[in-house]
Amino acid sequence: MTRDDAPLVDLQCEAHTYPDGTVGMHAVDFSVYPDEVVALVGGNGAGKSTLLEHLNATLVPDDGELVVDGTSITEDNKAHARKEVGFVFQDADTQLVAPTVLDDVLFGLQNHGVSGDEARERAREALATVDASHLEERIPHYLSGGEKRLVGLAGVLVLEPSVVVLDEPLAGLDPERSQLVADRIEQIHEDGISVVLSTHDLEFAAEVADRVCVMADGNVVGSGTPREVFYDDALLAEANLHPPSAVRVARDAGLGATEQPVTEGDLVSLLTATADEPDPNRVSSTDGTSLNQ
Numbered sequence: 634m635t636r637d638d639a640p641l642v643d644l645q646c647e648a649h650t651y652p653d654g655t656v657g658m659h660a661v662d663f664s665v666y667p668d669e670v671v672a673l674v675g676g677n678g679a680g681k682s683t684l685l686e687h688l689n690a691t692l693v694p695d696d697g698e699l700v701v702d703g704t705s706i707t708e709d710n711k712a713h714a715r716k717e718v719g720f721v722f723q724d725a726d727t728q729l730v731a732p733t734v735l736d737d738v739l740f741g742l743q744n745h746g747v748s749g750d751e752a753r754e755r756a757r758e759a760l761a762t763v764d765a766s767h768l769e770e771r772i773p774h775y776l777s778g779g780e781k782r783l784v785g786l787a788g789v790l791v792l793e794p795s796v797v798v799l800d801e802p803l804a805g806l807d808p809e810r811s812q813l814v815a816d817r818i819e820q821i822h823e824d825g826i827s828v829v830l831s832t833h834d835l836e837f838a839a840e841v842a843d844r845v846c847v848m849a850d851g852n853v854v855g856s857g858t859p860r861e862v863f864y865d866d867a868l869l870a871e872a873n874l875h876p877p878s879a880v881r882v883a884r885d886a887g888l889g890a891t892e893q894p895v896t897e898g899d900l901v902s903l904l905t906a907t908a909d910e911p912d913p914n915r916v917s918s919t920d921g922t923s924l925n926q
Contacts (some may be wrong), residue, residue, distance in 0.1 A: 640664035646694035657683035658851040672838035673831040675872045681831035719789030723801040727780035729773035759791035763817045778819035779810030786835035799830040835877040839895045859895045
């Protein structure tokens, strides 16, 4: 998948090795473009978090380069990367440091020299963006997991980044709070911010992503649209992944190759639209009865 527009973030990483000698990533060429949501999928230890932490210079390649908004990032200008590329960690507690939610969102602004009424106005706008205004006087430690993720996201958005990175944003959340976080991710994308996230939830990736990148053994082994990736059995097998449930159900139902739903919504729409239109190309059961009946 190629694009003509300039990337917001461009990472070339020949290798990244952790202090204990573990190779976290190698031979990675990864870019983030305007107006897209990118999902990284892969098993534990595939390198997803390592790649994400390179995008705002939390980690740096042993050999390679990070370019953010046209600027090559060095030790002297990491602050530029961290302003333009906001990072929401999987463990939200690691970035919630102030006595109240509002103070926590203000913290990043104050570190960038913004204070007073302007800072408070921007902090409240960021909380409103993620529907968390009602939390501003709460103590972060006592928030639910989903609420902590939203506050962490507000703390990133207040700096007006061009890219937001989220490491496993749904991890540990119940379905209701997962949907709340997913809705906010879609909203910030609609507001013009590109999003990169890692997830083990392939149904979620299929729902929100424009592009899916598959990782295995510290490398991006393939990428494409959700439909391209989740119908590529060889690619998924390389990363020890299984297709989303909508893909499996569609195949079990014998849906034709051109129909290919990738989300639960796609599948419901397709089955509803074709319920009264039997397709002779679809698979039948062993007794000759159509599986569509």
